[in-house]
Amino acid sequence: DAGVIQSPRHEVTEMGQEVTLRCKPISGHDYLFWYRQTMMRGLELLIYFNNNVPIDDSGMPEDRFSAKMPNASFSTLKIQPSEPRDSAVYFCASSVRGTSAYEQYFGPGTRLTVT
Amino acid sequence: AQSVTQLGSHVSVSEGALVLLRCNYSSSVPPYLFWYVQYPNQGLQLLLKYTSAATLVKGINGFEAEFKKSETSFHLTKPSAHMSDAAEYFCAVSGGNFNKFYFGSGTKLNVKP
Numbered sequence: 001d002a003g004v005i006q007s008p009r010h011e012v013t014e015m016g017q018e019v020t021l022r023c024k025p026i027s028g029h030d031y032l033f034w035y036r037q038t039m040m041r042g043l044e045l046l047i048y049f050n051n052n053v054p055i056d057d058s059g060m061p062e063d064r065f066s067a068k069m070p071n072a073s074f075s076t077l078k079i080q081p082s083e084p085r086d087s088a089v090y091f092c093a094s095s096v097r098g099t100s101a102y103e104q105y106f107g108p109g110t111r112l113t114v115t
Numbered sequence: 116a117q118s119v120t121q122l123g124s125h126v127s128v129s130e131g132a133l134v135l136l137r138c139n140y141s142s143s144v145p146p147y148l149f150w151y152v153q154y155p156n157q158g159l160q161l162l163l164k165y166t167s168a169a170t171l172v173k174g175i176n177g178f179e180a181e182f183k184k185s186e187t188s189f190h191l192t193k194p195s196a197h198m199s200d201a202a203e204y205f206c207a208v209s210g211g212n213f214n215k216f217y218f219g220s221g222t223k224l225n226v227k228p
Contacts, residue, residue: 004158031214043159043205043218056215091158095214102214103149106158 002026004107006092012113018080021110024073025094033104034067034077035091043091049075050097082114117142117208121219129227134178134193136222138206141187146210148189150180153203153221162204165189176200201226 005024013019025032033048047057052069060067064083069075079086089111093104122137140146147166151159163174170182176199180191191204206219 042220045215048214050214093159097214102147102209103161103164104216106151106160108158111156 004092004094004105006090006107006110008110009108010111010113012115013082014115015083016081017114018078019082019086019112019114021077021090021092021112023075023077023092023107025075025092026096026105027073029094029096029105030072031095031097031102031104032069032075033093033095034075035093035106036088037091037109038088046077079112082112084114087112087114117146117210117217119206119208119217119219121204121206121222123222124220125223125225127225127227128196130198131195134191134196134200134224136191136204136206136224138180138189138191138219139187140189140206140208142208142210144210146208148180148182149207149209149216150174150178150189150191151205151207151218152176153205155202159205162191196224196226198226198228200224 007022034046036044046059047067049069067077089109091109092107095102095104118141120139149164150162153159163172165182173179178193203221203223205221207216209216
């Protein structure tokens, strides 16, 4: 199995630009999670989906952030406009209901730098 | 509500020494508990999990953890540290809504030669 795939691995952009992060979950997994990791705030859950439907977006910091899951094999996290404080590592994770205590499998992350 | 507290943001041990990383949890329902490891510039990898079966859980790379309900703890141990164990370790709890994990702030383990 290829695991969770994220792209790009690194993104450097200027303040005000739109940023789109991409995630492909493990095939057959029906839950998808977006996390943000920073030194100051640690690992934060931003949003998660079940069967492509957003279930809990209470962690999305503000309206500049949006996430979509158009199908079972693809999700995007978009920041528009980006700000320097959005600099962080963004992780995508997936899990499948009913097995292995819903353990989450993480992708390698996207390191975002906003200058 | 669920939450996790990891005592000690940095732990340093000598190679061959015992590793003990502390995790205390709070949960209003019987929890599932997890330890993840993160190596530099990588994602999180599951080390082990507790799912209400055996209270002593063995994981990969020689790590184990014991669920102690009376102490609301799930400490991670390894008898003999190896240089390759240097990484950041995260404890997580889920319960009720088992899909949603609550992560601790992480403990960075340094292994000295």
